[in-house]
Amino acid sequence: MNISANKQDKTYVITIDGEIDASSSIELDTAISEAIKKGERKILVDCAKLNYISSAGLGVFMSYLEDFEEQGIKIALFHMNDKVKSVFEILGLVDLIDIVPTKEEAEKIVE
Amino acid sequence: MTHKITIPCHTSKLKDVRDFVSDVIRLFYLSEKEQFLLVLAIDEICANRILHSNHNDTTRQLELEIESQEDGAVIFCIKDEGDFFDLNQNESAPVEHLVKDRRKGGLGISLIKKIIDSVEVFKEGHYTIHRLIKKSSVPTQF
Numbered sequence: 001m002n003i004s005a006n007k008q009d010k011t012y013v014i015t016i017d018g019e020i021d022a023s024s025s026i027e028l029d030t031a032i033s034e035a036i037k038k039g040e041r042k043i044l045v046d047c048a049k050l051n052y053i054s055s056a057g058l059g060v061f062m063s064y065l066e067d068f069e070e071q072g073i074k075i076a077l078f079h080m081n082d083k084v085k086s087v088f089e090i091l092g093l094v095d096l097i098d099i100v101p102t103k104e105e106a107e108k109i110v111e
Numbered sequence: 112m113t114h115k116i117t118i119p120c121h122t123s124k125l126k127d128v129r130d131f132v133s134d135v136i137r138l139f140y141l142s143e144k145e146q147f148l149l150v151l152a153i154d155e156i157c158a159n160r161i162l163h164s165n166h167n168d169t170t171r172q173l174e175l176e177i178e179s180q181e182d183g184a185v186i187f188c189i190k191d192e193g194d195f196f197d198l199n200q201n202e203s204a205p206v207e208h209l210v211k212d213r214r215k216g217g218l219g220i221s222l223i224k225k226i227i228d229s230v231e232v233f234k235e236g237h238y239t240i241h242r243l244i245k246k247s248s249v250p251t252q253f
Binding site: 019021022023025029052054055056058059060062063064065066067082083086087090091092093096 | 122123125126129143144147148150151154155158161162206209210211213214215216217218219221222225226
């Protein structure tokens, strides 16, 4: 699994490539933690190459929702395939975090 | 027909488990989404056993057997020497509570219970056995 992050205009884009499980979720945790520390307020997560996510990955996203709320950080996930999205859906997490089809829609959410 | 894999108890081996389960259940009459979710459920139970009951101890082993039944059901049997824990006795905290507490864990057992039809947990000698059953409405060829 590989995670990269870069600033694109006013947004901070985290790109995930591979599978997030109990072994690799720490890398996602580090990427989000770094974005918060840098003071980023508009975070996009490109999930186009995210092939798999387990509860460990879901847990990372969930554990930062309070921080996002408190610090006025907006986050949106985009380009997520249907199988991966179904994992968020099973637990109703799609109601707690924005998951949209395109980057343009994600940008509108964090504007 | 039974399919079996044995791994050292370390989360770095979860990918091997997922690949094994994926390779085996693609032989069954399951939709792609059903296959994906079954792989997830078995990944979750194995991660739970490796981390919380075997403490990522690579000197211990975890054994997974997959068996298809004539009625289309699929049985996953996970055997290890870790601490006994019956997930049926675990009341999963609501997601809202996990979010409020900023917890990273606590979602895995909820996922397993939503995907798998029944889970039996018992001791056999010094082994802890988890028997997960996924029913199917469509018979397999096995």
